[in-house]
Amino acid sequence: MELRLIGIGMGALGHVTLDGMESLRGVRTILLPQKGAGKEDLAHLRERIIEASGTAARIVTFDYPTRDPAFDYATRVELWHDEIARRWSAALEGSESPVALLVWGDPSLYDSTLRIAARLDPAPQVRVIPGITALQALTAAHAIPLNRVNGPVTITTGRRLRDEGWPEGAETVAVMLDGECSFQTLPQDDLWIWWGAYLGMEEEVLHAGPLPGTTPDILATREAERARHGWIMDTYLLRRGPGG
Template sequence: MTELWLIGIGTGSPGHVTLEGQAALKAARTVLIPRKGTGKEDLADLRHRILHNAGSTARQVHFDYPARDPALPYEPRVRLWHDEIARRWQTALGGAESPVALLVWGDPGLYDSTLRIAGRLSPKPRLKVIPGVTALQALTAAHAIPFNTVAGAVTVTTGRRLRDHGWPEGAETLAVVLDGEASFLTLARPDLTIWWGAYLGMAEQILDHGPLPEAGPRIARTRAAARAAHGWIMDTYLLRTEDTA
């Protein structure tokens, strides 16, 4: 049975890989590396750099990441996309020497579908998960702010849920991930402060924060320009009500 190691690699800095992660990368015999298309080559380059820094001598197997079908409703679109990713993993794993490592941007267990995709493989591999620095850790560290207020709760959600359902009732701190649409602009809340970051941990890192009515449009413009310049963007943000900011 193939042993598959899912290794969190943080959000862009090779320093985000834990010592446990580095040891696993050095011990792995095969590493799967996704290629995400034109303009996103630096995502694979970062993985190569992390492997080099860890002293990895593993065989590197590249595979092309599929695109989602925008014509489908969201849930079937994602389900079919995951099915196709699993098929490509299955092909890449054919004849691979175990243990096999897959480098996961951020953390394999926090708003990431790597574990769900691995569950589609047949025969099922033995899984080992090594956590990495999450985007939320990197964001709060970059802004030098606490994740929560004193004894306060934090709600973690997605941009899609924020657009569809608005501000969760009773929430004081909201951490938002997977937002490709600048969903904070849908909130007509003058009492909110936003802390935003993109390319966290990378040389290209961009940060901004301030009252949402002022900072929101500015962040949306910055985000659009950065995405156009790099061909991709990974960002996240924290929102907090004014009386607890």
């Protein structure tokens, strides 16, 4: 079986590359996860991309599992990935190849789709078609470079930022997968933040500025937008000192 993992950025049509659209038109089956009540928009965004591609592929849905909070983080994620792989396998029973799965952001950047695909037995032939990444969309929305001149960029998660603080020696820090706004835990005096949610979509919201003054705006906006849509997908960039 050929499995095509197609990056769709933040779910905006413009975040899917021409290669991604062409690849969708060439598959026979599309796996479509259902993430439960309150998150129907996530399936609808995928459906809009599928419709825009003009593909004639058969769509096969499956219910997305939740992580079991009874286990520690590492075990919880491992078991979750195992269960997702089992549900993929069940959904693919009797399906025609090639098969496509639309992946938020990019399959190679803080995403576990490739790890889950490696659990399938028999192993599929995996092809990755990258889309616009969250960091590309974020820096474009704020019209800033990702790095300073000759400067390094550290990419980390909200969990690590919260547990370990500012990465040693870091100048610019890009933070992924932060549902708890972990920037609140940092000493804020000399930090600037560029934050965005629903990047590239009509619902896009942005905040930028010195972290102490910008934090309340981000927290209020995030709460309001999540209540309105039932979900939120956001990311941010932190940098020491003023400006981009």
